[in-house]
Amino acid sequence: MESLDRLLADIKAEYQEKDKPAEMKTPPALKAEPHALPTYQAPAPQKTKNFSPRSEYSLIAELKTEYGERDRAEELKRQQQLQEEQRRQQQLLEQQRQKLTLAAQAWLKELDPLSDEGLWFEELTGKYPSRLEAAIDYLQALQGKNP
Numbered sequence: 041m042e043s044l045d046r047l048l049a050d051i052k053a054e055y056q057e058k059d060k061p062a063e064m065k066t067p068p069a070l071k072a073e074p075h076a077l078p079t080y081q082a083p084a085p086q087k088t089k090n091f092s093p094r095s096e097y098s099l100i101a102e103l104k105t106e107y108g109e110r111d112r113a114e115e116l117k118r119q120q121q122l123q124e125e126q127r128r129q130q131q132l133l134e135q136q137r138q139k140l141t142l143a144a145q146a147w148l149k150e151l152d153p154l155s156d157e158g159l160w161f162e163e164l165t166g167k168y169p170s171r172l173e174a175a176i177d178y179l180q181a182l183q184g185k186n187p
Contacts, residue, residue, distance in 0.1 A: 137176075144175035 148171060152158045161178065168174035 140176050140179060141172070144172055144179050147179060148172070148175050 151161060153162065161174065164178065165171050165174040168177070
């Protein structure tokens with residue numbers, strides 16, 4: 041009779057477990073031996089990443105190298121652009137200087153040395169290495185540009 045009671049208790053417990061949420065169920069090992077204490081089993085280590093400290097350091101070194109090279113390339117590109125811009129500015133200044141030189145030469149040809157402007161200009165040329173340099177500066181001043 042005792043075995044029948046035990047069998048009924050097991051069936052009743054089984055149906056009650058189906059009604060309980062999954063987290064409330066007790067493991068079958070505890071049912072068979074209620075006096076035994078559960079033992080803790082550590083979960084098996086999961087290998088999500090295969091990084092050792094050495095490979096992590098080498099990866100970091102590779103990234104540093106890659107970004108360093110990229111930074112150097114960008115810096116070189118910026119320097120080249122700056123040099124190109126300076127070269128263009130220099131060419132522009134040279135072109136302006138050539139135009140001004142031609143204008144100064146034409147102005148000097150038309151200048152009457154005995155006019156007020158001619159006499160004043162002759163006095164001014166004493167401070168310059170040449171009459172042309174004095175004429176260039178004079179025309180720049182008239183145009184409102186400074187060298």
